Amino acid sequence: xxxxxxxxxxDMSREPYDxxxxxxxxxxxxxxRMLREHSPADVLEMVKNSGLKGRGxxxxxxxxxxxxxxxxxxxxxxxxxVVNADEMEPGTFKDRLLxxxxxxLLIEGMIIAAYTIQASTAFIFLRGEYLRAEKLLRQAIAExxxxxxxxxxxxxxxxxxxxIVHTSAGRYICxxxxxxxxxxxxxxxxxxxxxxxxxxxxxxxxxxxxxxxETICNLPGILRYGIDWYKSLGKGSxxxxxxxxxxxRVKNPGCWELPLGTPIRELLEERAGGMSEGYTLRAFLxxxxxxxxxxxxxxxxTLDYDVIGKAGSRLATGTMIVLDDRTCPVGMVxxxxxxxxxxxxxxxxxxxxxxxxxxxxxxxxxxxxGRQEDLSILEEHLNYLGPGRxxxxxxxxxxxxxxxxxxxxxxxxxxxxGSGACPWQR
Amino acid sequence: MNSQIIASTASxxxxxxxxxxxxxxxxxxxxxxxxxxxxGLEALKIVQKxxxxxxxxxxxxxxxYLGMSAHELxxxxxxxxxxxxxxxxxxxxxxxxxxxxxxxxxxxxxAHISKRLGIDYGETTADGEFxxxxxxxxxxxxxxxxxxxxxxxxxxxxPEKIDALLDKAGVPSSLGNE
Numbered sequence: 001x002x003x004x005x006x007x008x009x010x011d012m013s014r015e016p017y018d019x020x021x022x023x024x025x026x027x028x029x030x031x032x033r034m035l036r037e038h039s040p041a042d043v044l045e046m047v048k049n050s051g052l053k054g055r056g057x058x059x060x061x062x063x064x065x066x067x068x069x070x071x072x073x074x075x076x077x078x079x080x081x082v083v084n085a086d087e088m089e090p091g092t093f094k095d096r097l098l099x100x101x102x103x104x105l106l107i108e109g110m111i112i113a114a115y116t117i118q119a120s121t122a123f124i125f126l127r128g129e130y131l132r133a134e135k136l137l138r139q140a141i142a143e144x145x146x147x148x149x150x151x152x153x154x155x156x157x158x159x160x161x162x163x164i165v166h167t168s169a170g171r172y173i174c175x176x177x178x179x180x181x182x183x184x185x186x187x188x189x190x191x192x193x194x195x196x197x198x199x200x201x202x203x204x205x206x207x208x209x210x211x212x213x214e215t216i217c218n219l220p221g222i223l224r225y226g227i228d229w230y231k232s233l234g235k236g237s238x239x240x241x242x243x244x245x246x247x248x249r250v251k252n253p254g255c256w257e258l259p260l261g262t263p264i265r266e267l268l269e270e271r272a273g274g275m276s277e278g279y280t281l282r283a284f285l286x287x288x289x290x291x292x293x294x295x296x297x298x299x300x301x302t303l304d305y306d307v308i309g310k311a312g313s314r315l316a317t318g319t320m321i322v323l324d325d326r327t328c329p330v331g332m333v334x335x336x337x338x339x340x341x342x343x344x345x346x347x348x349x350x351x352x353x354x355x356x357x358x359x360x361x362x363x364x365x366x367x368x369x370g371r372q373e374d375l376s377i378l379e380e381h382l383n384y385l386g387p388g389r390x391x392x393x394x395x396x397x398x399x400x401x402x403x404x405x406x407x408x409x410x411x412x413x414x415x416x417x418g419s420g421a422c423p424w425q426r
Numbered sequence: 427m428n429s430q431i432i433a434s435t436a437s438x439x440x441x442x443x444x445x446x447x448x449x450x451x452x453x454x455x456x457x458x459x460x461x462x463x464x465x466g467l468e469a470l471k472i473v474q475k476x477x478x479x480x481x482x483x484x485x486x487x488x489x490x491y492l493g494m495s496a497h498e499l500x501x502x503x504x505x506x507x508x509x510x511x512x513x514x515x516x517x518x519x520x521x522x523x524x525x526x527x528x529x530x531x532x533x534x535x536x537a538h539i540s541k542r543l544g545i546d547y548g549e550t551t552a553d554g555e556f557x558x559x560x561x562x563x564x565x566x567x568x569x570x571x572x573x574x575x576x577x578x579x580x581x582x583x584x585p586e587k588i589d590a591l592l593d594k595a596g597v598p599s600s601l602g603n604e
Binding site for chain 1: 458524561564567568
């Protein structure tokens, strides 16, 4: 049994395991046993009871998501599994590690997920820029197909699955699952109205499950070692492990698989080696660009969905972005606002018009041309672009670092106004 | 008035003939999807791979091939960052300007590239060799600052690394006007 089920085969200093090596490391055993011994309903029950939550950012229970897919004789025959591999959240670099480090793990997980919802076609919606991941995944899919682990009738089980790699061409909004489905159908990637939810009416109107890469990679371990083992991996209230990353001015930036419930301090100080020489920790975004800033006083919190939630932020992608004392917080948040403004799909007015307005104010602040009323305008946007005011979660996500920055770095914003320049101007 | 100009220009566009290789690759994609329109983006990427960019003539050719209107396909083409609807250089620098790279000083690296090549974002060098384009977070944040060049991720960029890359490409170290 492994305490690092996601990364046990990963060593980035060499090529990832090919099919033979992966099978020598007990790969695909869980799938073959599943096809022999378990019904789709059994697997659904197992995943529900494992406590696995979606690793893409929202943390929604995976088994519950799957349970909304219609089953039985009156259910549509065609169903789809879609893996969201459009990793574009600023500061997030975990799915790249899984796809480049152990592509067969994702394929094995996809067979499990597709079998559970009885989908015979699965898509990997991959970032166009992830060229190495694309090459490795295509190789691994071909190997698995040649060995009868994919295709019309896997190992004589009567269950078949084809995996198609779809490479995108850039646009953050494609990570939103309904926008992703529009993109896969060849349309502009605007999000869809919900309901209907994709589980009932998704890709080409068929029941569809969209799961993040890391979520899917959790499945082989759960099936192989069982739910008690999986739950015991977590140190706190959440089950399993999580890929956790640190970027910014730290000694050893990187990505590690840690038990959920690990203290943030351990991630930052032991794994990432603490702050680089000459830099002091000012604050951090715990889970990518659309989470609220946390402060040094939060370092002893644990990496749990609920714990980070109670502190006013989100664990989200688990990849921490560190703000040091020599980086302008207004510049950092301004960078995020420009990103979100550029990546707005333009579908709904608050996001399309509000984010460029916010971006323009930040550019003014950076030039030293900020006005006192700018801060009130930014605060108004927290409400106008907040949860429930927009068509999807993009703009509310952008407001998370903005709102928390206005609370924590008020004096830095003030210092940009009336001084004629950014005090950090490098 | 503007819309009339656009309409009259558009009507003059004649679709070029897709090459055999392009048709072959698009046909492969068509075999994977239940709907022709679904391969629009893949088809544009195939054309761009062979032609360097997506001209109006290419756009119309793909639209005709997939049975879509050129306007509908252009709506998709212009939505995505990596479909180039204008000519680009032979080598496109996709430079990450997102938050982790910002913290790690990517603005200085970008300034260095701009100075050496004499181009800003969205511009191409006079010899048609390099185009510089900003891209959203490249997902390599522990190795920031990064860029994607010729399909290779260039990591932990420094002015020296940029110099080495450009020296190797035969870019003169000074443009002579500094």
